[in-house]
Amino acid sequence: MSAEDFAALCARVRRESGDGAHEVSRGALDTIRPGHVLAAAAEVRSGRTVTMAAQVQTEPGPDDPEPCVHVMTGAVRGAMKRSGLGFARDRFTMNVHGDADSHLDALCHVIYDGTLHGGVDADTVTTAGATALSVEVARDGIVGRGVLLDIPLLRGVPWLEPGDHVTPDDLAEAERFHGVQVGEGDLLFVRVGHRRRRAELGAWHTADERAGLHPSALEFLADRRIAVLGGDGNNDTAPSCTEGVAFPVHVLAVHAMGVHLLDYLQFEDLAAACEEEQRWSFLCVIAPLRLPGGTGSPVNPIAVF
Template sequence: MTDTTTTRRWVRRPEGSTWGDFGADDQLGRLNLITPERRRAAVAEVREGLAFGLSLPLDYPGGAVLNPRRHPPTLRPTALNGQPFMNQPLSLVAERATDVICDDQVTMSLQYSTQWDSFAHVGSWFDADGDGEPEKVYYNGYRAHEHIVGPGDRLLAACGCGEDGSYARALGIANFAESPIQGRGVMVDLAAHLGRERVFVDHALLMRILADDGVVVEPGDLLLIHTGFAEAVLEMNREPDPQVLHHACPVLDGRDPALLQWVTDSGVAALCADNYAVEGYPARDVPGPRAALPLHEHCLFKLGVPLGELWWLGDLAAWLRANGRSRCLLTAPPLRLPGAVGSPVTPVATV
């Protein structure tokens, strides 16, 4: 179910946002900048025909100590007539059949491991009505309890989710599969410069690293941010140490206004990192009301820039550096799962 209204949902838009720039009902944000011309430029980066899988195993990081809301996948067989369908003869349903069948299902948090955040993942209290009272709003003015619904919302039943379900009637992750994410990936190798030290990377430091490596970012590019965090996660073999990981590897400084302005001015279509939140969390403290995740607010709420988290970037980063390159063709559609606010993803980079 997708919202298809054509009435503008806001009187005020956040300063510096793209609300309305791609249409009153836009749900793709800056992914609109990945035009056919930009995809052709991305395909031109394929010279060797080598492919790199950019996903962690989906049972990593392991446990729920990094985020108590999210739990690893649980596999179990499907069943027919009370019989679990693992190593079962198909003769249960078809006489004289010689087939032996395995058929399973999974229960998992959609943002447990390598993932995309949709625009329904993070909104903000913002006075979009211009009446002096803030309301819960998402990208392009879509509303909590009307477009993004959960338990207790009157529109939930119409989504067929049950009274304790949830559903993104707009801004859900399926939009990124229906218009599949494929474009030019551009690697920023923070780990090569900063190692595994916990450094808040502000605009000035990011610009120095881009200049040192000769990295050029253009509108419509998909930025890949290698920090080394995913390598640290894999080394812990599904037993993550939160004290180590919460103090490991570089992170973008979401509190730096200059960095946020660069994200705006660069025209990047998405930010994809190998760490847990792309930005440093908790963010540096500042006085007054503020977003706990300022880069998330800037990208998902204001600009319509998807965020990818916990991607596996180490092998690709090493190959690109060894070959004096920073660009690739990146193909990374999420699950086409209507109503979901996030999704596992198995990105593929081709060089």
Template sequence: MCNAEIDPKTVPHMRELMAGLPTNWGKWGPDDEIGCLNYLTQAEVLRGVASIRSGKTFTLQVQMGNPKGDPVWPGRRGAQRINLMDKGDFICGNGPQTPGCHEFADDLMIMYLQGSTQYDALGHVWYDDHIYNGFDAKSTAGGMQKASVLPIAERGVVGRGILIDMARHRGKDVLDRGETFNHHDLIDAAKAQGIEIEKRDILLVRTGWIGSFYRRDPAEFYTDFVEPGLTFSRELVDWFKEMEIPNLVTDTIANEVTLEPETGVMIPLHCALMRNLGVAFTEIAALDALAADCAQDAQWSFLYTAAPLKVVNGSGAPVNPLVIK
């Protein structure tokens, strides 16, 4: 049962919003667990390689365990790094004695698997008791037996990436809280940048939101939390399907506006795009440095590569995507 604090008389159930929308269930067989990443064939890899011009590289992961904190979904905690061994242990005589008398540092990290830049498993979000490709949601009990992040991690993600800088397009450092845009806005912004979104492009969208986290007071960042982002429409879902977009990457925590403004439904694109179509979601990406460089040299396409950690039965996994221009 849905236990969200909403009035079911005013906010529709997810199934009502999704009724009649396309799915890719069964398209790649009954056992498929990577969805639209199937579009990234060897030809698509080579198309990405062909985008390389200068050899400049950019990594897109936010820092983990930043002293200011880590941007995470409200209710989650940022990564906690804990020293287990350092010089102090040896000064106190508690360090282990080793042949040759070397010393060392050791530490561990406690974190949400989705507490940094990360890939969602395709089975991460669902409604009506079924996850991506029609697998029973009961398969998530105790760990995701189906459509976990592991198949994505085992495969890796490589193709032509394209960056759409919505914040820059609208003349802003960062989009406003709850500010929305749709696929028409993406197309218009791409045109203004002098590039076209092509079929099977890995789509990166900058809002400036995550970058702003490090310049803002955390309490203000999370108060009345509604991120800017893509907003749901049937036309947008059809566009993603027709364009065969394999992967959506944004500098927001949810990859979409937190609450769909027309209905009040929370994160419907997780269901329409990820659960139903199998579009891979990459969230909390650091896109500011890449965007600044793209604006400088007017090159908005590049080789995008990513390999999330191979977490068995995981609902998501941290990743440090690498872009080569």
């Protein structure tokens, strides 16, 4: 995709997603109205709950050279009293936007041509944190109807190979295959099989090679006016097919459309539950941490059937 074609695509998805119809401060989260939440609650029939988060990684690997550091700081075996009261305690240090741990990207995460979503000046991101569009936008949680589109299941393969793209036609065909339609305010999750490939073949340099959405797929999402996009990879394909832009899906979704992204989720449990329940929509609850000025947060989205 040429730079000119990408600029035109940016303008189209910004217009089609209803930019200007919602508050810049919340982005596409404003498409989730109380009626959408009530309708999503009606998706609960069996009471089954399923996590979409991967286990936090603490060992370095080719896709995670600086993993989370987990240190026990309280009473542990060999260093605790055998009488009276004690407390086991721990401390975490995490690179939120790595290539292994499940996380949410706030609207201040993507800076493009000197601005954030809605034309907000990028200088609002300071050394003390972002003063606009931070993860605090989602402080009350994100609750709505989740929809899983399982592209490997559609294609009859265990996963998409690195470098492969999910196209708009894939998304439309997956809707028909699953008997579900993505609509306004939905929390859309697109499986490419990244986690299964990693589990079976081992980690690799995902910064250089990974499956994801083709930039043109964002027109499908803009037309449906989704609220959130989540993937079991980075959502962006690598290497990028877009001239001069390494992460075109991030630019289109976060910067142009105001859509919060969730990267590196795991959908293996969810995909199995969808097949067993024979439905690919569910109530979804996402509760990011309240990190003042944060550009993102570790996250554990829960699907409720």
